[in-house]
Amino acid sequence: MSTTAAALHDHHEPQLTGIKRWLLTTNHKDIGTLYLWFSFIMFLLGGGMALIIRAELFQPGLQIVDPQFFNSMTTMHALVMIFGGVMPAFVGLANWMIPMMIGAPDMALPRMNNWSFWILPFAFAMLISTLFMRGGAPAAGWTMYAPLVLQTGDAFPFMIFSIHLLGISSVMGAINIIATVLNMRAPGMSLMRMPLFVWTWLITAYLLIAVIPVLAGAVTMLLTDKFFGTSFFNPAGGGDPVLFQHIFWFFGHPEVYILILPAFGVMSQIIPTFARKPLFGYASMVYASASIAFLSFIVWAHHMFTVGMPLAGELFFMFSTMLIAIPTGVKVFNWVATMWRGAMTFETPMLFAIAFVVLFTIGGFSGLMLAITPADFQYHDSYFVVAHFHYVLVPGAIFALIAAVYFWLPKWTGHMYSEALGKWHFWLSAVSLNVTFFPMHFVGLAGMQRRVPDYALQFADFNAISSVGAFIFGTSQLLFLYLVIKCIRGGPQASARVWEGAHGLEWTVPSPAPAHTFNTVPDSEVIRRETLA
Amino acid sequence: MFIARAAWRLLVGSVILLAAVPALAEWAINMPRGVTPISHEIYDLHMTIFSICVAIGALVFGVMFFSIWKHRKSRGAKADNFHESQTVEIIWTVIPFLILIGMAFPATKTLIKMEDMSDIEMTVKITGYQWMWHYDYLEDGVSFYSRLDANSNKTRQLDSGLNPGDVPDYLLNVDKPLVLPVGVKIRLLTTAADVIHSWWVPQLGVKKDAIPGFINEFWTQIEQPGVYRGVCAELCGKDHGFMPVVVKAVNQDEYQAWLQSQRDVTPKTASL
């Protein structure tokens, strides 16, 4: 299979230049690049919205925006960051790296690959255009709870349609990844030899296929409730507002793991490289990822303990949620054991990886606290929750993405980035991130609810600190942009191996990786040497 | 004016940040212990689980940072090659499992207590509106709306030019509080007239969604008189941040007197 694909590959791609190269490309590396740049633009956009939020919350009283626009900002910030930032960024990494990691010449379905990317700019153009519509952009939160979301103005159908498009794009990306991983591995690259990044993405892709259609169903039901006289979620017509939450979180909880499992994969590539030691417990890492994916389907109602469930339901969801701590703990312990008795160096990717292990674990701890139903009645919908999910998403998903970019940038560009600038970027980000999000634990516990533009005076100092941190964090990311552009333009020549302790097929091809890699099947002896079994 | 205050706050914030772990004790940084049997239990659960997390964190991060310090190439460390141990994997699967069971027991006990609706002595129905609360004393025929107080409301308008610092209990004050007797097991019912709201008073350890078409029930028993403030916790639209909850807990005599005064003044509001 892969040999024929490789043979075809030499001929099917005419040398296009300029805009056409990017519009019509079917090359996994070009598409990966498109995904990564697109997601970076979305990060800046979503980050800009976050800064509007933090500027308004800098002190009590309303100074900058009205409450309705504030709610639009929290809603759009989440939608842009989740669907435009983190998800496409990981798909971009998958596009770039999975074929090179498994010794395949390209993705299995290159034309669909092009399509699934090019849907995104249109979907987001539509979503962002709602900011200028009558009634403003969606403001009911990214969770879109009925009946509040039905009060959205002209933006409503555009929001729903853009979510449909984003879902189609994600599902096509997931199908492509599954088809690639299952069919295009080089001979000798057995499943249990695959790099962990490929494993976690394979599991993520199944999660996407399972739950994106559920989200599509939920928002379609909203659409028919609003325009076609149904009453799925309207109690006046015999409907049930809580039903929406059950459907949404049946999608929403696996979605959380869609955002974090590929990050686990990235960590499992980076930590062994800079510890110069094989990943500890490879097989248990695979099983832990699969268990997390399975458990993610049976914990959804822990997002809704306060809606009033029967005792048995509350107990079930409390216990099942607590169980997730076990496979997650195994992963953290394995990473630490990988470092143990290694010979560590601390280049920028490793710094971000270490920060990931510490700060993601802190987010995991607050997650465990949130699982305890009686305590959740106090934590729920407070800033404690905001602190929790930002700890798992910012130093979790986003630090993993940044670490991955530093890790593979020399392979992509052929140049080493500036280690000095990278360290500046790391320390500025890591410190300001904690300044931003740690105080949110305190104000949440002390009684500040989330999604409000104004607050009581006892929360003022911590909010001011959070806002200062947020502006430093946001500005630091411009340094990252500068560093990446500088690295693309030039820099010391990177070797094929790049990092002393790097193992894997991607490090056997030259840097920069040529447009077509593995047109001939890699030697199975090379595969055996580069992978662990 | 705002700029000057903003600059001051920035300065104070940075200074506190740099120098201040002891000062933090003065700030509201933790869940209140509250004034009901349930809120005490929740607080104890919260602190227990927090402490367990801190202990596990100290252990795991301790090992990791020791390794980072000791097993670094610049100190001449040579990488080992071990990468598998079934024994270790079993140990760190089983021990967390046992810790979780230890956490689940007290949590389950508290939860069962929270759901115990027996021996109710009185009932108040709470209805969420965009953006106010309505309280209905079912046995006593007293009912009224409770809105953000006028002072906060004036100050919180965009560019009001007023200083929130001059408003007592800014955003946590209402025109008419919910008055409840102490020492009585009270059933609270929540529902909503438009969108979902959530009635939260941290000092009472209660948060329950108010959902249109549903009636949720929970209970509270306040131990000491006082004024306990809370908010709407579920996003309910534009003024979600501006529909606080104020509970005034009084002793039985005072409560009866208040009830009587309400019957005299507003016999008709119930029919609203």
Ligand SMILES: [Cu+2]
């Ligand atoms: Cu409300």
